[in-house]
Amino acid sequence: MEGVLKAVDQEKLDRILNSAMKEFSSQPFQKASTNKIVEDAGISKGLLFHYFGNKEKLFAYLEKFSFKVIEDGIVNELDWDNADILLRLKEVSMIKLNIIQKYPYLNDFSLRLFKDQTIEEIMHRNPNFPLELYSQVYTRNIDFSLFKDGLDVEKALNIIKWTMEKFSEELRWKIEHGSMEFDQTIVERELNMYIDMLKTSFYK
Amino acid sequence: MEGVLKAVDQEKLDRILNSAMKEFSSQPFQKASTNKIVEDAGISKGLLFHYFGNKEKLFAYLEKFSFKVIEDGIVNELDWDNADILLRLKEVSMIKLNIIQKYPYLNDFSLRLFKDQTIEEIMHRNPNFPLELYSQVYTRNIDFSLFKDGLDVEKALNIIKWTMEKFSEELRWKIEHGSMEFDQTIVERELNMYIDMLKTSFYK
DNA sequence: CAATTTATTGACCACTCCAGTCAATTCGTG
DNA sequence: CACGAATTGACTGGAGTGGTCAATAAATTG
Numbered sequence: 001m002e003g004v005l006k007a008v009d010q011e012k013l014d015r016i017l018n019s020a021m022k023e024f025s026s027q028p029f030q031k032a033s034t035n036k037i038v039e040d041a042g043i044s045k046g047l048l049f050h051y052f053g054n055k056e057k058l059f060a061y062l063e064k065f066s067f068k069v070i071e072d073g074i075v076n077e078l079d080w081d082n083a084d085i086l087l088r089l090k091e092v093s094m095i096k097l098n099i100i101q102k103y104p105y106l107n108d109f110s111l112r113l114f115k116d117q118t119i120e121e122i123m124h125r126n127p128n129f130p131l132e133l134y135s136q137v138y139t140r141n142i143d144f145s146l147f148k149d150g151l152d153v154e155k156a157l158n159i160i161k162w163t164m165e166k167f168s169e170e171l172r173w174k175i176e177h178g179s180m181e182f183d184q185t186i187v188e189r190e191l192n193m194y195i196d197m198l199k200t201s202f203y204k
Numbered sequence: 205m206e207g208v209l210k211a212v213d214q215e216k217l218d219r220i221l222n223s224a225m226k227e228f229s230s231q232p233f234q235k236a237s238t239n240k241i242v243e244d245a246g247i248s249k250g251l252l253f254h255y256f257g258n259k260e261k262l263f264a265y266l267e268k269f270s271f272k273v274i275e276d277g278i279v280n281e282l283d284w285d286n287a288d289i290l291l292r293l294k295e296v297s298m299i300k301l302n303i304i305q306k307y308p309y310l311n312d313f314s315l316r317l318f319k320d321q322t323i324e325e326i327m328h329r330n331p332n333f334p335l336e337l338y339s340q341v342y343t344r345n346i347d348f349s350l351f352k353d354g355l356d357v358e359k360a361l362n363i364i365k366w367t368m369e370k371f372s373e374e375l376r377w378k379i380e381h382g383s384m385e386f387d388q389t390i391v392e393r394e395l396n397m398y399i400d401m402l403k404t405s406f407y408k
Numbered sequence: 409c410a411a412t413t414t415a416t417t418g419a420c421c422a423c424t425c426c427a428g429t430c431a432a433t434t435c436g437t438g
Numbered sequence: 439c440a441c442g443a444a445t446t447g448a449c450t451g452g453a454g455t456g457g458t459c460a461a462t463a464a465a466t467t468g
Binding site for chain 2: 427428
């Protein structure tokens with residue numbers, strides 16, 4: 001990515017990115033502490049500034065990086081031929097959960113990006129941000145006739161989205177607090193149970 | 205409440221409590237700024253310390269205060285004879301939404317209390333915390349036979365809880381960002397639509 | 409091996425913000 | 439007016455800030 005960095009040990013770079021995303025996702029830009037970041041990443045103050053120049057450039061790098069990771073995940077792993085939005089959203093959840101395994105704070109960080117800035121600001125500083133990709137997730141090739149006739153589809157979709165989000169949230173909390181570890185197949189099995197319940201509830 | 209305060213103009217006190225809950229719910233204790241609190245409340249630095257002594261005592265007062273408000277809300281407004289947990293949880297949502305009208309950050313603040321401390325710590329510093337009250341909300345007098353036979357009730361309850369929480373969250377976001385104003389009857393009507401959908405889905 | 413380049417350190421600087429204090433002022437009331 | 443209570447905000451020592459840079463360690467080269 002971009003010539004901001006010299007060649008760097010990838011594992012060390014990930015450590016820095018993770019501690020930086022952690023700090024920036026829990027503090028607004030001004031209050032986020034580069035001291036905390038270097039301490040958490042186990043590197044010296046000087047090295048961070050040697051790599052990234054200053055705090056703003058570090059933040060800009062993280063912004064591009066996190067968009068890239070999400071975009072790659074969606075582009076490479078989503079099955080666009082699947083017309084069932086429940087399965088589509090399940091895939092999205094699984095993709096996010098897998099990203100979290102490698103970059104635990106990437107999702108929090110990018111959520112903050114959207115809360116703290118308007119989409120216009122993001123697009124302006126990030127011209128090739130794949131905006132249409134995000135909206136297509138919920139619409140492209142989706143067969144809404146699967147829903148029961150007379151059902152308020154908008155509200156049903158909300159319940160579905162909220163269930164996925166809260167499921168992921170709680171799963172993450174459990175993993176972070178050590179009461180379970182991430183196992184792709186086990187997680188998928190439990191998520192499937194929720195999918196089935198929602199299918200019975202809302203589909204013909 | 206407790207002799208921490210001299211007689212104080214109630215409206216001014218509410219202003220202080222609200223700005224303090226706002227600050228403490230967005231910053232950890234150490235980083236929360238008394239300067240911000242007094243500025244936001246429109247009072248002088250000295251007055252805050254005249255009232256509360258120091259930052260810790262202010263925080264302790266807020267803790268007791270927020271528990272009290274929630275407890276009063278539940279005790280006075282919940283209909284314990286209602287055996288339908290969907291309606292029970294709807295009542296809880298409405299109570300919380302009404303509290304938010306007067307103390308917008310009380311819910312965020314008390315959520316942080318639970319995230320940052322174990323229940324043991326809270327109970328220790330707050331001996332008459334109404335723990336059983338909280339658990340009874342989900343169990344006392346509830347008729348679980350209303351659910352469809354063979355349904356995974358635990359998961360259904362999760363979907364119900366998550367729907368209520370996310371509904372409240374999004375409503376609050378809309379109100380805070382000015383795209384709508386709080387109207388008890390309109391909100392209740394929309395919440396009822398979700399309740400009806402969940403009833404159709406999960407009840408016999 | 410020495411020589412040279414590259415990666416990395418952390419003490420240091422000027423600055424901002426912090427919780428808390430207290431002499432001075434304003435306010436409410438009889 | 440007088441007197442006590444409510445309220446102010448300039449001020450303090452200390453902690454934490456982003457960023458620099460001379461010095462050191464490690465890697466690479468001949």
